[in-house]
Amino acid sequence: MSARKQPFxxxxxxxxxxxxxxxxxxxxxxxxxxxxxxxxxxxVQADSDTRMEFPITPGATASHSESSFxxxxxxxxxxxxxxxxxxxxxxxxxRLKMEGxxxxxxxxxxxxxxxxxxxxxFKSVHDLEWFAMRLQSEDFEKACKLKKGEEEGTLSKLIESxxxxxxxxxxxxxxxxxxxxxxxxxxxxxxxxxxTSPLRKTLALPGLYRNFPEQDSSFPSAFDLQSIGVSExxxxxxxxxxxxxMYTDYLSFSKGAKDSPKKPTIRNVFLASLRKxxxxxxxxxxxxxxxxxxxxxxxxxxxxxxxxxGSVQAVxxxxxxxxxxx
Numbered sequence: 001m002s003a004r005k006q007p008f009x010x011x012x013x014x015x016x017x018x019x020x021x022x023x024x025x026x027x028x029x030x031x032x033x034x035x036x037x038x039x040x041x042x043x044v045q046a047d048s049d050t051r052m053e054f055p056i057t058p059g060a061t062a063s064h065s066e067s068s069f070x071x072x073x074x075x076x077x078x079x080x081x082x083x084x085x086x087x088x089x090x091x092x093x094x095r096l097k098m099e100g101x102x103x104x105x106x107x108x109x110x111x112x113x114x115x116x117x118x119x120x121x122f123k124s125v126h127d128l129e130w131f132a133m134r135l136q137s138e139d140f141e142k143a144c145k146l147k148k149g150e151e152e153g154t155l156s157k158l159i160e161s162x163x164x165x166x167x168x169x170x171x172x173x174x175x176x177x178x179x180x181x182x183x184x185x186x187x188x189x190x191x192x193x194x195x196t197s198p199l200r201k202t203l204a205l206p207g208l209y210r211n212f213p214e215q216d217s218s219f220p221s222a223f224d225l226q227s228i229g230v231s232e233x234x235x236x237x238x239x240x241x242x243x244x245x246m247y248t249d250y251l252s253f254s255k256g257a258k259d260s261p262k263k264p265t266i267r268n269v270f271l272a273s274l275r276k277x278x279x280x281x282x283x284x285x286x287x288x289x290x291x292x293x294x295x296x297x298x299x300x301x302x303x304x305x306x307x308x309x310g311s312v313q314a315v316x317x318x319x320x321x322x323x324x325x326x
Contacts, residue, residue, distance in 0.1 A: 074102035076238035079112035080228030081246025082205045083297020084306055086111030088246055090132045091310030094125040099318055105238055107176045107229040112246060113202050117195060120171030121163055131162050137300050143200050144209040152200040168195045177202055180226035189232055207254040208297060212267035225273050230281040240286035242317050245278055248292040287320045289313045
């Protein structure tokens with residue numbers, strides 16, 4: 001073989017070898033966020049793996065599969081919760097959006113109110129999830145932790161920089177924030193005006209980033225709580241009302257604190273009143289659902305698990321809607 005042909009054959013073999021490697025290389029084991037948004041959706045099982053690749057592009061237009069739900073009257077969502085389980089709000093709203101379910105009204109209490117505002121203010125569910133995955137413990141601590149003499153915390157720069165609209169009426173979906181009392185003030189219902197003060201009030205439940213108050217004569221023996229605003233939605237003539245409570249991890253976490261067994265503390269009275277109010281409110285809904293992670297409500301490594309749990313609850317709502325239409 002001539003010396004001139006040897007380099008040519010070597011290059012030829014090299015090209016064939018690289019091509020073979022490329023053909024045998026396995027495909028990625030994930031789908032991009034946009035791919036997942038565009039596929040026809042099927043019911044998600046609780047044990048299914050629906051991981052998504054990050055980051056996503058802020059401001060992208062959300063798309064969803066056309067379904068019969070888009071042609072039917074809308075629903076009202078009533079959401080209440082405390083702690084990281086509240087991130088389920090994101091998965092819930094995202095899945096309903098993908099399925100074309102029209103939401104006429106959102107009534108929110110506690111941490112879910114923050115995500116409800118994001119859903120109403122942002123351009124798409126892409127932005128909502130992008131925002132949620134960047135929230136850290138300190139963003140909630142600033143709002144929940146009250147200094148001596150203060151009745152409200154402060155919002156973090158991250159929250160303020162994303163939620164730029166200042167009036168509740170600027171939301172694309174009507175939102176009502178229900179701020180139940182914790183120790184000092186009666187419940188308030190807000191559907192217009194500046195959302196910042198109502199949000200700070202509804203976020204700051206005791207037991208998360210701050211202690212329950214001490215027992216003394218200045219505190220009432222019972223609380224005027226509004227854990228989840230089904231009764232408020234009914235006052236407004238909403239139908240059907242689907243309520244999702246995300247308090248269970250918070251209640252379990254708070255119950256585990258050690259107290260003197262000799263007399264009930266404010267903490268015990270508060271938690272008993274909260275449980276009672278949750279039961280009463282859920283009983284008035286057209287469908288009641290629960291998100292429980294069985295983890296600490298302050299474990300922010302559970303954010304993704306909470307979002308996926310919200311998607312599973314959305315499937316339950318879709319099934320309920322389907323049965324109602326038959």
